[in-house]
Amino acid sequence: MTTAxxxxxxxxxLSLGYTLAYLSLIVLIPLTAVFFKAGSLGFEHFWDAAxxxxxxxxxxxxxxxxxxxxxxxxxxxxxxxxxxxRYSFPGKRxxxxxxxxxxxxxxxxAGIALTALxxxxxxxxSLLDPLxxxxxxxxxxxxxxxxxIGLPFVVRTVQPILEDLDTEYEEAAVSLGANRWQAxxxxxxxxxxxxxxxxxxxxxxxAVGEYGSVIFIAGNIPLVSEITPLMIITKxxxxxxxxxxxxxxxxxxxxFILLLIINGLQAxxxxxxxxxx
Numbered sequence: 001m002t003t004a005x006x007x008x009x010x011x012x013x014l015s016l017g018y019t020l021a022y023l024s025l026i027v028l029i030p031l032t033a034v035f036f037k038a039g040s041l042g043f044e045h046f047w048d049a050a051x052x053x054x055x056x057x058x059x060x061x062x063x064x065x066x067x068x069x070x071x072x073x074x075x076x077x078x079x080x081x082x083x084x085x086r087y088s089f090p091g092k093r094x095x096x097x098x099x100x101x102x103x104x105x106x107x108x109x110a111g112i113a114l115t116a117l118x119x120x121x122x123x124x125x126s127l128l129d130p131l132x133x134x135x136x137x138x139x140x141x142x143x144x145x146x147x148x149i150g151l152p153f154v155v156r157t158v159q160p161i162l163e164d165l166d167t168e169y170e171e172a173a174v175s176l177g178a179n180r181w182q183a184x185x186x187x188x189x190x191x192x193x194x195x196x197x198x199x200x201x202x203x204x205x206x207a208v209g210e211y212g213s214v215i216f217i218a219g220n221i222p223l224v225s226e227i228t229p230l231m232i233i234t235k236x237x238x239x240x241x242x243x244x245x246x247x248x249x250x251x252x253x254x255x256f257i258l259l260l261i262i263n264g265l266q267a268x269x270x271x272x273x274x275x276x277x
Contacts (some may be wrong), residue, residue, distance in 0.1 A: 017145065022062045037245040049243040054222055055231055061139060062228040063254060066207035068118045069146035074200045078192070079153025084155075085162045099156070102149045107212025114145055137219030142227065144211045150203030157199035161192055195268050201262040208255055 038046055049055070083089075084096055102110065118125045118135035125136060135141045165188065174185040211229040218225045228251055235244035 009108070024268065034245050034252070035048045035247055037242060038249045040055065041246060042243045043214065045242075046246050049240075049246040054226065055228070055247055057223045058226045058228040059229045059250070059254075061142065061225065062208060063258075065139065065143050065146055065227075066204050069143055069150055069207050070200050070204035072147055072156075073150045073154045074196055077151055077199060077203075078158055078196060080151070081155045081158040081162055085159060099152050102152050107210070108216070110148060111145060111213040111216035114148065114213065118217065136217050137221075137225065139218075139225050141217035141219070142214050142225060145217050146207040146210060149210055149213055150207050153198070153202035153206060154199030157202065158192055158195050161195040165191055197262055197266045201259055201266075204262075205255065205259065 012101070041049065078094075080099070084099075114124050115136050118128075118141060119124065120129045120136070122136070125134075128135060133140075135144060169187050170180075170183045173187050175179065178186070206240065209229060211227070211233070214227055215230060218227060218230075220226055220230060228247060232244045232247050235241075235247065
């Protein structure tokens, strides 16, 4: 049998060439330019620009808050997807539509709305302030914004897998003596875990690079509530292009490493559960 007869669809060479050219123009060439621009500084100046105390504090806040927000979204996104798939309740369609609101809402609008809501004179902030809890203009406000923009990624990743999951497996586990919690942990969760990791990775990736919804609620206090994307914008406004690209390179490297780890966990989980392709 020839190679041509084995192909299901024609045009593989043209499709592959178009895909590689498109990815090169949109992804590879811009990323390569960032590395070249940062390399123009020389290692010593690159290191100084990428590891100044103010920049290090922004790394810690951006990556730490993004990881925490993604972890919170993984838990509550799973609960929300479970409720939308397994139960019927009044307003279900409205809740399902509201999940996609962070996708449609401009990030600046989201940031202004969250700031107005959680400020000391806001609806929620006025209730939290007497308790000594301040959300707006603190790292906690950044966490709230990142949870808001990342939740749909987990819900929309887990929801279709949960819809396709046959409840007969859970019923069989219950009939064999398992309680509902044991059936969920040993039957349902292993099936959902790869999708849950994917949603976690997507939420994390979105949170690391988020800017518009964060700058309004963050307060942007140096060494306290400055995120790394803001540091890049600040350096660009000061015409420090090499310094900005140095910080961007560090973010790219760390994000890439974390995503590789998450993808490795996905592959390992899929292999263990017999779903590897």
